[in-house]
Amino acid sequence: MVKALNLALRQEMERDADVLVIGEDVGVDGGVFRVTEDLHRTFGGRRVIDSPLAEAAIVGTSIGMALYGLRPVCEIQFSGFAFQCFHQFENHAARYRMRTQGRFHVPLVVRMPFGGGVRALEHHSESEEQFYAHVPGLKMVIPSGPRNARALLLSAIRDPDPVIFFEHKALYHASREEVPEEPETLPLGQAQVVREGSAITLIAYGAMLRVAQEAAETLARDDRVEAEVIDLLTISPLDRETIVGSVTKTGRAVIVHEAPRSFGAGAEIAASIMEGAFLSLEAPIRRVAAYDVPFVGFARERVNVPDAARVLAAARETLSY
């Protein structure tokens, strides 16, 4: 996925001189995950900015650049350090369009590695999508693989509004896929049905998509049950139509995410399904998520991050409800 993201950045920067990259170690070093590799060499230090170590100013100055008409793509080195700039998102990035009644807007993309399962230390393993999803004016995007990552990043950069773009660390190198050379985009705000089924709907995003798919494959193989799998891709604005449409058909749903369960994104998805498909529901919607605990240390992480076995168990309970 790293190469796909790098390709998207390179092509957009070639296409549009207003696109620039800013963050900690994104320049000479090419980013700690190498997503911005070689961009500094190609486009120079004024377009690929090694910033001082200050998240609020990375985002705050990028907002200023965006107000001027540039299209900055920020990198926050890890999503766990983005609370340092959260006020710039909530106070400003999300609000300038409204505040100025359309006179200004903020075409900003903020990329962040997120998620666990990579034996990382505290603040390097968490999933914070919910905090962004609850801020009107922001868009919250999470790709699940190289090809949609590249297409969604392209769309995010071209989008006139601020987009928080989460990249799952476990997918950076693990996830490999053919990515066409010519630019592709994917519309923000649209989920994808990546597996058709009629018995139950499994909803996931990021690295959890693979987990959901594994569970679906086992269900098909061992239980002779066809599960439909939805890849959200955009968390907010949430594509309720696709989700509700699917559950109206299947009557059952399991939601999977890595963030702590309580007050997480799964709650909104569940509530939206209940509102939209109430009469079709055959069983309570289940959420498979991390426990409601702070970072547990990677020695204990494996039992906390949802795996196929947990999704499978939840799906079977739902099916036999």
Next chain:
Amino acid sequence: MVKALNLALRQEMERDADVLVIGEDVGVDGGVFRVTEDLHRTFGGRRVIDSPLAEAAIVGTSIGMALYGLRPVCEIQFSGFAFQCFHQFENHAARYRMRTQGRFHVPLVVRMPFGGGVRALEHHSESEEQFYAHVPGLKMVIPSGPRNARALLLSAIRDPDPVIFFEHKALYHASREEVPEEPETLPLGQAQVVREGSAITLIAYGAMLRVAQEAAETLARDDRVEAEVIDLLTISPLDRETIVGSVTKTGRAVIVHEAPRSFGAGAEIAASIMEGAFLSLEAPIRRVAAYDVPFVGFARERVNVPDAARVLAAARETLSY
């Protein structure tokens, strides 16, 4: 409610020399809402600290004081400015107990005025409880009137863990009630059934409780329908037992909050009800909340903040579902 909160602070400071107050304008000025009125005169500037204008340091230094064994009560002047210190909540206040496996903990209370309906400017009218509710290790408390505000603040100060304490601006002076002189506490994490009913459950907190009660009264008067009304008091940890128990009885629920609807606290409440009372549900759970828009300006606020009419409409639809 201002006097009740002031009483709680004064009595706890008299009782326990480790309790101190810190924030912007909390000292000589007595706080912009007068909640800390006269504490500076009584306890002096070392215990009632007029801090420099920096939220992250107010909370960050308070965490240090709490780690030392003191019990700081911070005031963030408006909840809209607490994103400046959100990283100190999420990175640290919520985690020190876990991080040190119990060697340290953070007995910290952070008071913040929140909520709309007071003709205030941007960042002075929002409701951010959801952001705190999703952080494991924090507690999120919202009183609905003078007496429970006083009792909950007492409990929060005595609680060994960090408590975010939201005070609704519209209740500061509007809401009046007898408050006994001798200290009262209320357990954190417990909701209250403030009105018994069997037909539908209305769930609210803060200033929305009054709105829900009005709707319940109208239902009783005009529709001859008895609604049960639950005052959450603590948002997190959420008292699912009380909520689920009530809806198991009534089979119908409407949740009311001022925060934007999507990915808000109402989603968790709805999802929890669905998980806990699925077979009792007669109708989809409705959420009455603000629209998913940034601050609209107080000239338009009235149509955005939920009122009794909206709750009533939602309740009637639910009842006739």
Next chain:
Amino acid sequence: MPRTRLEPRFQVEYLSILDSEGNLDAALEPDLPDADLKRLYHWMVLARRLDERMVRLQRQGRIGTFAPIKGQEASQLGTVACLSPTDWMVPSFRETAAMIWRGWPIEKLLLFFSGHLEGGQPAPDQHDLPITIPVATQIPHAVGLAYAAQYRGDDAVVMTYFGDGATSEGDFHEALNFAGVWHVPVVFVCQNNQWAISVPLKKQTHSRTIAEKAHAYGFPGIQVDGNDVLAVYAAAREAVERARRGDGPTLIECVTYRLGVHTTADDPTKYRSAEEVAEWERKDPLTRFTAYLQKRNLLEEGLEDRVDAEIAEAVARFEALPPADALTMFDHVYAELPPHLRAQRESLAQRLRDGAPAGEETRPASPPMRGQRTTDR
């Protein structure tokens, strides 16, 4: 080299040209054409009268809470007067004088302070950001604008305003540090009015001056008598020229005073003495500038009346404006309306058709910025 002193790269200077009696240090007098002096004076008077009028409007419940500028006119106009229209102005929440100079219609300000977002909309050709309420958070935006101007090769300077209290915020520090590293064309104007609501400067920072904080970021800072419009103008012109030349940022500390309330919800008698206020009233920037123009014979007859008429017309235009259309709240969340907002818009439309009250209740509550009064008055 055991224990050696490192020579400081910068020194802090204090600049004052016109003292409180209107006496001049002719050597430093900026060469301003009479027309410009008159213009400055016109706006100083307009700003003062408008400020007083707005306080009355607020007391009458005709607008909401706002932050008066009385006493800070010279700090704002002396600095903003050095900008050209294509330069950028980034205000905080107490820049009425700077904003009207930059062409904000008075009625827009009134709209803003009566809760209409329309009041925050700059004109299409206006290079100003709107009022920012979270203290210091606009400073990085100014630095980003300056970076963008430099990146595009545009000849634009950015000037941003904030108070003494703002210097304690992390955003102030991070933004000035970026500006120093990037060497961008930005001028930081700190209106040190001695107070952050009830917190005096000595509780705000132990630094002797705010100006010297610039040295931590590797660029010059200067302290100027902020009630001396000539000194402010001279310092600002120097800083703007430095920025335009490509010689980087400057921090200007305008030593001034908030003669009025913090906001119309504030009661300063709780935290400061009448003596202190009286002492600063003797340093009023307006009387001082008047005395100077008097000596130079540049005072115009009936200026106050013309200014008051100008204000009266704006107030009339403001009060003639139609009530807010609630449905427009969905127009500027995103460039395009997503499905869930389309649905929410439709349900609000339905509520309004069903007769839900669209506007605000007409109770004369007077809300925060600083807020206790909202609820007990």
Next chain:
Amino acid sequence: MPRTRLEPRFQVEYLSILDSEGNLDAALEPDLPDADLKRLYHWMVLARRLDERMVRLQRQGRIGTFAPIKGQEASQLGTVACLSPTDWMVPSFRETAAMIWRGWPIEKLLLFFSGHLEGGQPAPDQHDLPITIPVATQIPHAVGLAYAAQYRGDDAVVMTYFGDGATSEGDFHEALNFAGVWHVPVVFVCQNNQWAISVPLKKQTHSRTIAEKAHAYGFPGIQVDGNDVLAVYAAAREAVERARRGDGPTLIECVTYRLGVHTTADDPTKYRSAEEVAEWERKDPLTRFTAYLQKRNLLEEGLEDRVDAEIAEAVARFEALPPADALTMFDHVYAELPPHLRAQRESLAQRLRDGAPAGEETRPASPPMRGQRTTDR
């Protein structure tokens, strides 16, 4: 007083006592008993050998990513040696030397860096905070501890560590400003190792020294040769005494160098030259101190071997520790387990009874702090 210069209240000094050849400025030599010098040396050697050993352990996949300290031993030990056990030490994530001096068992550090929270638990009587990963966020905690000590009337000084990059964060600024206003007993130790991962100091700040940033907060700052343990010790003792006397905070800038990788996931050849590294290797704090003790005849036979044995035993103890008990993850979220966590604990217990794998997969992935390697090696 038209345009006048304000005399600076402080000056920045640079302190160096022992140069890279081990030559001494006798006038400034701190009067340290031989025993203390030997003790310092012992810990310097231990820190160096442990660091090297930990890198090997990480390469072998026996611990996870960590941040080596090679080259910064003098900065850490010269400062921490000035604290008494009842003083407080607040580290960032690169203070192995300071931490072991403060009594952290080596096996706890190894536990920490292999993903066990048990490794972050200070002893009941230990006045240290655990490793903090978010840059600069621990600095306000140190100021709060100092305020609390002063409030309680305890005779305790707080020392906190951070890097050059940390000085760009808002939390650094806000914390130092509070410390200046509150005049609390805290010593800020900045290990300026020239790099923040790949970002060199000149891209980090345009300030000439980090030491002078203290002036913005109204207290002294001093720059010291951070590879000269005697100079570091002298400066730190001065600062600790100042704090204990009640004369407020000090910022110490230790000019040093990270000789190794940023973390074991980092590849410094991408951003810095072998020449630069070689040049700093000539300034190695250990060789320098060795030369000095040599001259004073204070070197002990077989110290390396004794130190290596000490390390080997700790590693053995570490590897003999039982695997993590997954269920304890619920024990320290709150003082009491709320109902929803009781339920979650029960369901995890059930999963484990049903044979869910408790521990981590034993693949040799090597994760961040700095992270690209986690996934492509």
